[in-house]
Amino acid sequence: MPDERRTTPPVSKVQDRGWAWVVLAATVLVQALTLGFPSCIGVFFKNLQYDFQASNSETSWFPSIMTAVLHAGGPLCSILVERFGCRVTVMLGGLLSGVGMVASAFSRSISQLYITAGFITGLGSCFSFQAGVTVLGYYFIRRRALANALASTGVSMGLTLWPLISQFLLDEMGWRNTFLIFGGVLLNCCVCGAVMRPVPVNPPAPTPKPCPGKLLEETHLSNGNTSCHEEPLRPSKCAACLQTLQKYLAFDIFCKNKGYQIYTIGVSWMVMGFVLPLIYLVPYAILNGVEERKAALLVSIIGLINIFMRPMAGLLSGLSLFNGRRIYLFSMAVMFNGLSNLICAISAEYNILVFYCLVYSVSMSVIGALIFQVLMDVVEMDRFSSALGLFTILESVTILIGPPLAGLLVDLLGHYRYVFYASCFFMVTAALFMGLSFCTMEAKAKLKETNKPPLENPPRGKYTEVPAELEPEKNGSPDVSYVTSI
Incomplete structure (x- = not known):
């Protein structure tokens, strides 16, 4: 055989x-x-x-x-x-x-x-x-x-x-x-x-069915599956460009999926403040009389807490208790992270800065563990790679302009304290936007479901936009378009 x-x-x-x-x-x-x-x-x-x-x-x-x-x-x-x-x-x-x-x-x-x-x-x-x-x-x-x-x-x-x-x-x-x-x-x-x-x-083993009028391109994926890409015999350059954009940048999902739209805008606004403490914490401490080596140790304290907290946060968020509620857990972590910056802004004593690093690192661990997990919850997995592409590009734009704007704020006002106030503002407003928006969207969905007349004989196999609870994986790796073999 x-x-x-x-x-x-x-x-x-x-x-x-x-x-x-x-x-x-x-x-x-x-x-x-x-x-x-x-x-x-x-x-x-x-x-x-x-x-x-x-x-x-x-x-x-x-x-x-x-x-x-x-x-x-x-x-x-x-x-x-x-x-x-x-x-x-x-x-x-x-x-x-x-x-x-x-x-x-x-x-x-x-x-x-x-x-x-x-x-x-x-x-x-x-x-x-x-x-x-x-x-x-x-x-x-x-x-x-x-x-x-x-x-x-x-x-x-x-x-x-x-x-x-x-x-x-x-x-x-x-x-x-x-x-x-x-x-x-x-x-x-x-x-x-x-x-x-x-x-x-x-x-x-199964031979794929031929695609009529198309060139059949067979790709053997690294998970053992075979995908059939249907390509026109003579695709125009414009059509090929649009197909590439749709594959790697999910503009269609951004326009149609309200959850993805809210989450992408919220995270893009959030990261304007999220990266500021890691850049300005050391110069802020040195300016307030902290020794340079002790100031560098502050960032290391954040990383040390993350070593233990981030895996725990990732495993904890995977419990069935948080199914469908991870976005609210993520919003709470963002809110907590933003408010922790007020500790650093109020006082620059070294003991206070160490306490700030401990509080900041806990919320940072939860954010780092959940940011992509929540994205998987709001987007179908077969379009996740393209949704991630647009998500990271929009996120990078605000990451690019956040620290220079904070630096301009320091040049105008003459103190690093205002950087942490700005970080608090961006984080708290992003948390409120995401949490309240998802809560409103969920309430509207429930209201629409209750007002909908029940079907006497619901058809079997009918497509519904409400995702069912995911079952454990049985077929190996997800169906993705990457080819890892050279």
Whole structure:
């Protein structure tokens, strides 16, 4: 029975066991190197400002560009993953990150730093991070929630270690030599990408039905499925462009799905304030007489708490108790995070700042654990990748303009305290907008359901827009369009 043996996919030999845990360890390190890296930029803020004779607003463009590109490069990363696979994309990202930091060490102006460390390093970090997260979906099925929770600890490890290492190297050899060393450290993403081998694939036995009048393109996905892409014989350039935009940027979902619309606008407004404390906390503490090494330790405290809190928050939110209520839990965390900034604004004593970091890190952990989980709740999974592309691009626009606006506020008013007031304003208003909007939308849906006349003989198999409760996965990895085999 050779055919039956061929139809049994060998994917089970590597998923949830063996080499999958090596890939998970590599993903943890990639997240520590990429997502955790922008947290150390505040350590160099005053040195860069002094060397380039730049204002607070001009200097803050550097971390803003890096963080914005890290988020906005998602659709481009999706194209690379589909074309070359996760392994090559992660290695390419590591190469770009390393080259960007080495080139930034030789920058002669703040504008050159925007291109080298901001754009090039940010784009490389995006490729490594998003491709690393994608490959976990192929290596883990039954333990995917656990794998994602463990992988998120890499961000917390980066938040803990990067500021301490940065302050030590800055004191010993200056920011230029430190950036050179960072370039070599970020090249380790290439090593992590090398271990992310493509998952073995077996083509399924059933022969797909031919598509009449179309060219049949058969794609063997890394989860063992086969997709049939129907392409016109001679598609116009305009039609091909629209298909690409619809695939990677879900404008149609944004117009039709009210939940996705509210959540995207709310999070985009939220991140204008969310990133400010990580950039301005260290210079704020130094300006108020805190020793530089103790000031860098504040960000490390936030990262240390995140190591333990983020996986716990991710696993806790997966309980059935929070099904359909995660958006409210997320809004409460955003509200709590915004109000915690008032602690930092009221007093700059070191003990108060440490207490602020403890409170801030708890709410930050919940936000980090839920931000993509809530997006999965409001969008169908077969369109999740395209919805994520538009979500990250809109989010990156506000990330880009948030810190420079806060820097301009400091230049005009002369004190960093107003940055934390601004962060509180953005976070609290975003939490109120999302929470009240979803509550109103749910109330309208219930009212509409109660006023609807009951059907005597409801037809079987009729499509409904109310999603049913998801059952446990039985068929392996989700049906996605990425191809991880080269």
